[in-house]
Amino acid sequence: MSGAIPQGLYEQLSHQLSQVIGFIYPNEVETQWAILIVVYPYITGIVAGAFILASLVKVFNVVEVQPIYRLALLTALAFMLVAGMPLQLHLGHPERAYEIFFTPQTTSAMAMFGFVYLWYLMGILLIEIWFEYRQQLILMAREAKGLMKGVYSALSLFSKDLSPEALAFDKKASKVITIIGIPSAFLLHGYVGFIFGSVKANPWWGSVLMPIVFLMSAIVSGIAMVMFLYILLSMLRNEKLDMRCLDKIGLFLMVAIIVDFALESLDYIHRIYQSEESIGILTQLVSSKLFTSLVVVQVLFGMLLPLLVIALVRIFRLNEELRKLLYFTSSLLILLGIFAMRWNVVIGGQLYSKSLRGLMAYKMEITGIESLVMALALLALPFVFLTVLFWLLPPRWMKTNAPGTA
């Protein structure tokens, strides 16, 4: 089993080798986890964040956010359906991925992720959405004709009961599932953080704060994504937004950013103050290779600027149109900033040598499996799913007496 390696890989690695600064272990030239593994925690984070936003309605009775309840749930589902794909695609042997489920090694953080993922998708999201939509699906099945009648009946799992007791049960079940769902969402993304945080070989990753930093940034990105979609949909449909709802989301977003910023700052302060063996190379990493993506994109434009904007929106009572515009811009900046955060963790952790004596380079491929095009396709896919879901499960209620309106 030898012979030349594929030409594209050879060129990529030769280029990366020529960009090495200082000394690295020779096997470190290759970037093992590339752009797809940046996309993976980004998408998973949006799932967890959107779900937690939705749960505010059910568990904490934040009535203002009711209009986006369904939107948030469907967003979580659309992103959840894509979450496993980048992982699957980046494997050397994707056809063996099932082994994670059939012969998992219990000491592996990654092995357990498959189960956490499945539990969250099957045990929480789908069931919650089903209870939320059951009544509407029955009504739609009654009204629809032909094929769609069958589709709606099948989606409602052929239930027909619209008695007040049944509807009350739907509500109760939905609440119970949300209560279980919150820790599950925490688990889902905290776990992704643990996959990185538990790697003691890599001081950039190996931090006890990693799961909680991942979780907070997930909440930030999920709320920002729902806010972005809410404004975008209202523009596309030419509908009036519920500004109370939007302001409330803005408030939650602001709080989440503050907590996230505090946690990440704590991580950096802790590292700088402890000044361990790795501090020299990490300082070099942040001030050179990661300066733009970390200091400029992640912190300044992705965190502090939107935080300032949202704070100003709240302090000065600006008119609706301006508020909408500022929220919209902020949500986009935050989404970009969180993507940069994932990049800085995943790629950043592979840009310095474990010998702590040198820096590597990462040259992203444009086409191919582990490439920019694939990453963009995976990031676009949830929106395709979301369009289908909106068509199948309208986020708007059919009757005017129903609570949701988004």
Place this chain on the structure above:
Amino acid sequence: MNKREFLRQVVSFLPAAGLLRMFPETAEAKELISAPTADYDPTKHWYGMGVDVDKCIGCNRCVEACKAENAVPEEPFYFRTWIERYKIRSDGETTVECISTREAPPEQAEPEDPNVVRTFFVPKLCNQCAHPPCVQVCPVGATFQTSDGVVLVDATRCIGCRYCIQACPYGARYLNPHTRTADKCTFCYHRITKGLLPACVEVCPTEARIFGDFKGQADRLVRFQRVNQISVLKPDLNTEPKVLYAQLDGEVR
């Protein structure tokens, strides 16, 4: 597709499936050649390696032997073992270079630099940790520790997720571009279980590498451990390496 057509396809498919089944069998047959002999008892051994830094002359023959013996890709991005060269200056500044990635040995000797107080070579390889982080993280158990203490990768099971490569503090693993699975030093498991030495040890002209068995009485490795002051790499990570270094400078990570 009608019934006749369906049946015809089934009939032609069955022998084809039978043919396909042969492939894994031939692969298994090849495996058997390198498998330990029937009387080999892994529980009676606990293998390790000693590296005498002062003896290494940086000839790189171990690296070449390893690549040839284990079909390690020739390109300079994949190594089961490699040699680092350290240069320590009087002001404490240390420069390190991996001489194994050089395309050709330098034609001329470097000019003397009076500020350099010490230079030396350090052979590196998988530390065959007694407490291996790579084994801990493997999601499917494809990388495992044998009873004789060697950490191996089952290439027929590895899914190529590369988590083990991330978890190795020593950079000893790579993804084999041909098999698309994780790969690393095996102490030449196919040789040592037959009583032979690993290829790198076999070819070393200065005996800078000592292979042995911690369970063996009067073993060379046990003697190496007794007569030298021993260090291991990155002891703070508690991986308990079984590659022991003698005369190792504190600068080496």
